[in-house]
Amino acid sequence: MLRPEPPVEQWLAELDAQVVRSPGFLDSKPVVVDLGGVTEADADLASLVRALQRRGLRILSVEGADPSWSGAAEWGRAIPGGRSTGTIELPAASAAAPAEPTQTGAAPAGPAGLIIGEPVRSGQAVIYPQGDVTVIGSVASGAEVFAGGSVHVYGTLRGRVVAGFTGNPRARVFCRRLEAELVSIDGVYRTADDMDAALRGRAVQAWLEGDSVVMTALD
Amino acid sequence: MAKVLVVTSGKGGVGKTTSTASLGAALAQSGQTVVVVDFDVGLRNLDLVMGAERRVVFDLVNVIQGDAKLAQALIRDKRVDTLSLLPASQTRDKDALTAEGVARIIADLREKFDWVICDSPAGIERGATLAMRHADMAVVVTNPEVSSVRDSDRIIGLLDSKTERAERGERMEKHLLLTRYDSARANRGEMLKTEDVLEILSIPLLGIIPESQEVLRASNIGSPVTLSSPESAPARAYFDAARRLRGELVPMDVPEERRGLVQRLFSRRVA
Numbered sequence A: 001m002l003r004p005e006p007p008v009e010q011w012l013a014e015l016d017a018q019v020v021r022s023p024g025f026l027d028s029k030p031v032v033v034d035l036g037g038v039t040e041a042d043a044d045l046a047s048l049v050r051a052l053q054r055r056g057l058r059i060l061s062v063e064g065a066d067p068s069w070s071g072a073a074e075w076g077r078a079i080p081g082g083r084s085t086g087t088i089e090l091p092a093a094s095a096a097a098p099a100e101p102t103q104t105g106a107a108p109a110g111p112a113g114l115i116i117g118e119p120v121r122s123g124q125a126v127i128y129p130q131g132d133v134t135v136i137g138s139v140a141s142g143a144e145v146f147a148g149g150s151v152h153v154y155g156t157l158r159g160r161v162v163a164g165f166t167g168n169p170r171a172r173v174f175c176r177r178l179e180a181e182l183v184s185i186d187g188v189y190r191t192a193d194d195m196d197a198a199l200r201g202r203a204v205q206a207w208l209e210g211d212s213v214v215m216t217a218l219d
Numbered sequence B: 001m002a003k004v005l006v007v008t009s010g011k012g013g014v015g016k017t018t019s020t021a022s023l024g025a026a027l028a029q030s031g032q033t034v035v036v037v038d039f040d041v042g043l044r045n046l047d048l049v050m051g052a053e054r055r056v057v058f059d060l061v062n063v064i065q066g067d068a069k070l071a072q073a074l075i076r077d078k079r080v081d082t083l084s085l086l087p088a089s090q091t092r093d094k095d096a097l098t099a100e101g102v103a104r105i106i107a108d109l110r111e112k113f114d115w116v117i118c119d120s121p122a123g124i125e126r127g128a129t130l131a132m133r134h135a136d137m138a139v140v141v142t143n144p145e146v147s148s149v150r151d152s153d154r155i156i157g158l159l160d161s162k163t164e165r166a167e168r169g170e171r172m173e174k175h176l177l178l179t180r181y182d183s184a185r186a187n188r189g190e191m192l193k194t195e196d197v198l199e200i201l202s203i204p205l206l207g208i209i210p211e212s213q214e215v216l217r218a219s220n221i222g223s224p225v226t227l228s229s230p231e232s233a234p235a236r237a238y239f240d241a242a243r244r245l246r247g248e249l250v251p252m253d254v255p256e257e258r259r260g261l262v263q264r265l266f267s268r269r270v271a
Helices: A008-021 A045-054 B016-029 B046-050 B060-064 B099-112 B126-133 B146-159 B183-187 B194-201 B213-220 B233-245 B261-266
Strands: A030-034 A058-063 A113-116 A125-128 A132-135 A144-147 A151-157 A160-163 A173-178 A182-185 A188-191 A204-209 A212-217 B003-008 B034-038 B083-086 B115-119 B137-142 B173-181 B205-210
Touching (some): A113 A125, A125 A132, A151 A160, A182 A204, A188 A212, B003 B016, B003 B099, B003 B126, B016 B034, B016 B083, B016 B115, B016 B137, B016 B173, B016 B233, B034 B046, B034 B099, B099 B126, B115 B126, B126 B146, B137 B146, B137 B194, B146 B173, B146 B194, B173 B194, B173 B233, B194 B205, B205 B233, B213 B233
Parallel strands (some): A113 A132, A125 A144, A144 A160, A151 A173, B003 B115, B003 B137, B034 B083, B137 B173
Antiparallel strands (some): A182 A188, A204 A212
16 A cells, blocks of 8 residues: 655655665555545645556556546556555655665665664564564564565564564564564464464564465464 | 662552662762652652652753752752752653753762653653653663553663663663562463563673562652661662662662561461
């Protein structure tokens, strides 16, 4: 899901900068566009559609657009109740993206990955759509980690983990000790109650098979 | 250089005020000049535990609002003259605290005392965040019990993000003070063990204060337990913790209650 924010020109520029940082970011990714953040005064709907299509986006549908907005017919009806894989965040230049956004024209950095060298505390949420997140430490009960790629926890996973939230069914979750409250991959989730009791307290990996999160021990 | 220490926990009722008073008194008894500051505006308790509730004229909010000078609000302890108290207001609430006012007062106190100990209220809102804002170090008070541990974890996250030190990119020294510890219950599995708490919170252990009747007795007579019964188990644990705060290496153990000879002769285990 993409959510344009006014001023629209700047948002499109950030989108382009994001593509420079991680070239596969928008690769014919099917998206739902949430227009709740912009109004008719901010942008001409038709030209916004074309601007997004020029960037290689496959627009499935829109949400939140005022039907009286001129050009609304061009977008088609909204598809209700899709399996939301979360909003694609466009991080500000100061956020945790590893490549320097000021280096224009430089070769894009290798596979993006966020490494967190200390425990993720209760109440903290780590959101990293560009790739994998590695936590050297534990993820506390009441903490959340959202990654566009896989999540690796070199410690005890007690909180929630949402991997592949940008629409990546091949993302996996790894942890040294499973005490998780919730594990989700590409929108399919499993709560603690539904996890095999024999796996609690062990090193575990989780991946998506079809429409189900599969978990096995790593040791 | 003065040290500003915040005593915080997240969870209520775990022993922040008791620990502020006991650690403050222990440090003062060792010769340091100490001021303990009550940040729990509207629900003040530090004045009761210190036995100063009948001498409160001006409080923290009065000083912030300019109704009184700091020197007028500070109450010197009658038993240890290097120990002072800055009480909170009982009639106002946390909205009366302003960030600039608190910053000014802490800066003033830094010049007058070796240790400024801020007794944080429970919770994660304004009172708690203002109490921790200017701290150089933190004592996180935790009971060996799951809700207290999770709330302490939350507070540790806030110490790493909502303080001036964190905003400057500096590390804040955090210490765990495990209170109301009952080794029998921990062994029976009714309470978390020390190792379990340390594994979850991952901060260094400052001390283990055993559960004791002495604590309630002390607060009822209006005295920090280190002053009223310095030989008791919790007091000895607080003295050790104060020494560790000053950088001394003190071996960690849980003081047992010392039972008199008569008690030991005549007590029988119930079969």
